[in-house]
Amino acid sequence: PIHRLKKAELVWLGTHKCRHGHTYLEHYSCFLKENPSVEEKVGFLDIECSNLDANFGIMLSYCIKPLGKDDIAHGVITKEDINKYPSDQTDYRIVKLLIKEILKYDRIVTHYGRKFDIPYARTRALIMDIPFPFFGSIVNDDTWLMARSKLKLNSNRLDVVEKALFGDTPKTRIDFKYWIAGSRGDKKALEYILDHNIKDVQSLERVWLKLKDYVSKRNCSI
Numbered sequence: 332p333i334h335r336l337k338k339a340e341l342v343w344l345g346t347h348k349c350r351h352g353h354t355y356l357e358h359y360s361c362f363l364k365e366n367p368s369v370e371e372k373v374g375f376l377d378i379e380c381s382n383l384d385a386n387f388g389i390m391l392s393y394c395i396k397p398l399g400k401d402d403i404a405h406g407v408i409t410k411e412d413i414n415k416y417p418s419d420q421t422d423y424r425i426v427k428l429l430i431k432e433i434l435k436y437d438r439i440v441t442h443y444g445r446k447f448d449i450p451y452a453r454t455r456a457l458i459m460d461i462p463f464p465f466f467g468s469i470v471n472d473d474t475w476l477m478a479r480s481k482l483k484l485n486s487n488r489l490d491v492v493e494k495a496l497f498g499d500t501p502k503t504r505i506d507f508k509y510w511i512a513g514s515r516g517d518k519k520a521l522e523y524i525l526d527h528n529i530k531d532v533q534s535l536e537r538v539w540l541k542l543k544d545y546v547s548k549r550n551c552s553i
Contacts, residue, residue: 374438
C-alpha cells in the first residue's frame with residue numbers, strides 16, 4: 332500500500348502519470364498493473380462476530396492468511412478485554428490489530444466480505460474512533476462474487492463452493508452456542524471460533540487460487 336512507500340517513491344508516484352492522465356499516486360492500482368514485476372501482497376481475511384449487525388454485535392476474532400504462507404495473523408477477544416473495555420467495545424483491541432494487519436497488504440481477499448466482513452470491520456472501527464484504511468488504498472477480491480458469476484451451484488457459501496471444486500472441505504460447522512459463549516469470554520468457545528476462523532481463510536485461499544484466472548482482475552476498493 333501507498334502508506335508503506337518511502338518519501339522518494341511517493342514523490343515519483345506524484346509526478347508521473349498513468350495512461351488515464353492521473354498521477355500514479357491518484358491511481359496506484361494503475362502503477363501495479365503497468366509494473367507487474369512489483370510484487371503485490373495478497374491476504375485472505377475472515378472475521379467472526381457475535382451478531383450480524385455491527386451496531387448490535389462485536390467482533391470475536393479475525394484471521395488474515397498471507398498468500399502461500401502458513402503464518403496466519405489472528406486476534407481473538409479475551410476475558411481481559413471484557414473486563415477492560417465497555418461492553419459495547421469489547422473488541423477494541425482486536426479491531427485495532429486487524430486494521431494494523433490489513434495495512435500490510437495491497438489486495439485483501441474475502442468471501443462475501445464486500446457485503447459483510449469489510450463493512451462490519453469498518454463500522455466497528457468508526458464506532459470506536461479507530462482510523463480505517465481510506466478509499467483506494469487497498470483493493471478487494473471476493474470469491475462469493477466470483478462463484479456467483481462464474482459457477483452454477485445450489486449455493487455460493489464457501490463450504491459449498493470448496494466441496495464442489497475439490498470434493499471436500501475442512502470447514503467446521505457453525506454452532507451458535509459457541510458464538511454466544513464466546514461473547515462472554517468462554518475460553519473453550521473462543522478456541523472453537525478461532526479454529527473455525529483459521530479453517531475459513533485456508534479454504535478461502537484454496538478457492539481463490541482455483542477461480543482467480545476465470546475473472547477479470549478488478550481493483551475494487553475495500
